[in-house]
Amino acid sequence: MLAAKSGRPSGRREALLQAAAEVFFEQGYAATSIDAIIERAGGSKRNIYNEFGNKEGLFSAIVNQNADKALTALAIEEIEGRDLRETLTAFGQHLMAIYMSPTLIGVYRIAVTEANRFPDLVKSFYEQGPGRATSQLAEVLEGAKKRGEIRADDCQRVAGHFVGMIRDNLHLQVVLGLRPPPLDEEVKEAVASVVEIFLNGVRGRTDK
Amino acid sequence: MLAAKSGRPSGRREALLQAAAEVFFEQGYAATSIDAIIERAGGSKRNIYNEFGNKEGLFSAIVNQNADKALTALAIEEIEGRDLRETLTAFGQHLMAIYMSPTLIGVYRIAVTEANRFPDLVKSFYEQGPGRATSQLAEVLEGAKKRGEIRADDCQRVAGHFVGMIRDNLHLQVVLGLRPPPLDEEVKEAVASVVEIFLNGVRGRTDK
DNA sequence: CAGGATCGGTAACGAACGTTACCACTTAAG
DNA sequence: CTTAAGTGGTAACGTTCGTTACCGATCCTG
Numbered sequence: 358m359l360a361a362k363s364g365r366p367s368g369r370r371e372a373l374l375q376a377a378a379e380v381f382f383e384q385g386y387a388a389t390s391i392d393a394i395i396e397r398a399g400g401s402k403r404n405i406y407n408e409f410g411n412k413e414g415l416f417s418a419i420v421n422q423n424a425d426k427a428l429t430a431l432a433i434e435e436i437e438g439r440d441l442r443e444t445l446t447a448f449g450q451h452l453m454a455i456y457m458s459p460t461l462i463g464v465y466r467i468a469v470t471e472a473n474r475f476p477d478l479v480k481s482f483y484e485q486g487p488g489r490a491t492s493q494l495a496e497v498l499e500g501a502k503k504r505g506e507i508r509a510d511d512c513q514r515v516a517g518h519f520v521g522m523i524r525d526n527l528h529l530q531v532v533l534g535l536r537p538p539p540l541d542e543e544v545k546e547a548v549a550s551v552v553e554i555f556l557n558g559v560r561g562r563t564d565k
Numbered sequence: 566m567l568a569a570k571s572g573r574p575s576g577r578r579e580a581l582l583q584a585a586a587e588v589f590f591e592q593g594y595a596a597t598s599i600d601a602i603i604e605r606a607g608g609s610k611r612n613i614y615n616e617f618g619n620k621e622g623l624f625s626a627i628v629n630q631n632a633d634k635a636l637t638a639l640a641i642e643e644i645e646g647r648d649l650r651e652t653l654t655a656f657g658q659h660l661m662a663i664y665m666s667p668t669l670i671g672v673y674r675i676a677v678t679e680a681n682r683f684p685d686l687v688k689s690f691y692e693q694g695p696g697r698a699t700s701q702l703a704e705v706l707e708g709a710k711k712r713g714e715i716r717a718d719d720c721q722r723v724a725g726h727f728v729g730m731i732r733d734n735l736h737l738q739v740v741l742g743l744r745p746p747p748l749d750e751e752v753k754e755a756v757a758s759v760v761e762i763f764l765n766g767v768r769g770r771t772d773k
Numbered sequence: 774c775a776g777g778a779t780c781g782g783t784a785a786c787g788a789a790c791g792t793t794a795c796c797a798c799t800t801a802a803g
Numbered sequence: 804c805t806t807a808a809g810t811g812g813t814a815a816c817g818t819t820c821g822t823t824a825c826c827g828a829t830c831c832t833g
Contacts, residue, residue, distance in 0.1 A: 550718075
C-alpha cells in the first residue's frame with residue numbers, strides 16, 4: 358500500500374520489528390506466522406527475508422533489541438538518594454515501571470515460553486535484566502551494611518527478596534493478562550509498602 | 566506396542582495425560598504435535614481423539630488436572646503452628662515446594678504462554694493457585710493483627726509481599742531453565758531468611 | 774461357536790506455514 | 804531514451820499438522 362515510502366529501507370525495518378514484536382509477544386514464537394506479521398506491518402514477505410534471513414533471525418533481532426532497551430533503562434548508579442529509604446523507593450519505582458512496561462511484559466512472556474528453544478537468548482535476558490538489577494541493589498545494600506545502617510548476612514540474597522517483593526503478585530497478574538499495568542498512584546503505594554517492610558526487616562532484630 | 570493392556574482404558578488415559586503434559590509443558594501448545602505425544606505415550610492418534618475430542622480438549626484436561634493437584638496440596642488451614650514464625654516458616658516451605666515442583670513449573674510456563682489463547686484457564690489457574698495462597702495467608706495475618714502481633718494496614722497486600730519474596734529470583738531462574746530446582750537445604754535457608762525479614766518488617770515500626 | 778459392536782492403527786485429506794522462484798516495476802547510469 | 808540492477812509483490816512448492824475415513828482385530832452377547 359502506501360504506508361511507507363519505498364525509498365527508506367530503515368523505516369521499513371523498524372516497522373517490521375515493531376509489528377513482529379507485537380505479534381510474537383502476543384502469540385508466542387511457534388504460533389506466529391509470517392503472514393500475520395505482514396498483515397500488521399504492510400508490505401510483503403520478501404521484505405522480511407531480505408532483511409532478516411528467516412523467521413528465527415527476525416525473532417532474535419527483536420529480543421536482542423528489546424533486552425538492550427531494558428538494559429539501558431536500568432542505570433541505577435545515578436538514582437542513589439540521600440538516604441537508604443529514598444534510594445530504595447526510587448529504585449523500587451524504577452524497577453516496577455520497567456517490569457510493568459508492555460515491552461518487558463512481552464519479553465518476559467517470550468522468555469518463559471521459549472526457554473527451551475532459545476536458551477542463550479534467555480540467559481542473556483536474565484543476566485541483563487533481573488540478574489543485573491539484583492546485583493546492583495546488592496552493592497547498594499553492601500554499602501549500607503558497612504555503614505551499619507542494616508544487618509544482613511547475605512546481601513545478594515536479601516536483594517533478591519526485595520525485587521521479589523516488588524514483582525509481587527502484581528507482575529504475575531499483568532503477565533497473565535488478568536489485569537492492566539498499574540497506574541502511577543498504585544505503583545507508589547505498593548513500593549512504599551514494600552520499602553517500609555523491607556527497611557524494618559533488615560534494620561534491627563528485635564529478638565533472637 | 567505392549568506398554569499397556571488394552572483392557573484398561575483408564576490406564577491409557579493416564580498415560581496419555583502424563584505424556585501430553587510433558588510435551589506441552591516443554592514445547593508449548595502450538596509447537597506440540599499430536600504425533601509427538603503419541604511417540605512418547607505409545608498407541609495411536611485415534612486414542613487421543615476418542616478420549617479427549619481434539620487437541621484443545623486434551624490441553625484443557627491437563628491444565629485442569631494439574632491445577633487441581635496444586636490446589637489440594639495447598640490446604641494450609643492445618644499447618645498453623647504454635648506461633649506466627651512457625652506458621653510462616655511452614656507455609657513458606659510448603660509454598661516453595663509447590664512452586665518449584667516440575668509439575669507447577671510446567672503449568673506456570675504454559676499459563677504465561679497461552680494467556681491470550683485460553684484466558685479462562687489462566688484465570689482459574691491464578692485463582693486456585695497464587696491467588697488462593699495469598700488470600701489464605703492474608704487471613705492468618707489478619708488474625709495476628711487482631712492479636713496485636715503485627716502491624717499492617719492491608720493484610721492482603723502484605724501477604725502478596727510475602728509470597729513474592731518466597732518466589733524470589735529462584736522461581737524465575739527455574740522457570741527460565743537457568744538452574745535446577747533447589748534442594749531441601751537451600752529451601753530452608755531461603756525461607757528462614759524471608760521469614761526473618763518479614764517478621765521484623767511487620768512487627769514493629771522503629772521510626773515514623 | 775457365531776455374530777455384532779466397539780476399539781485401535783494406518784493412511785490419507787485439507788489447511789496452514791516457512792520459504793523461494795518468478796515477474797513487474799522503479800531507479801540510476803550511459 | 805535505453806538498459807542494467809535491484810526492490811517488492813504474487814503465486815507456488817514442499818512440508819507439517821490436526822483431523823478423520825477406513826479396516827482389521829478384539830471382546831462381549833446369545
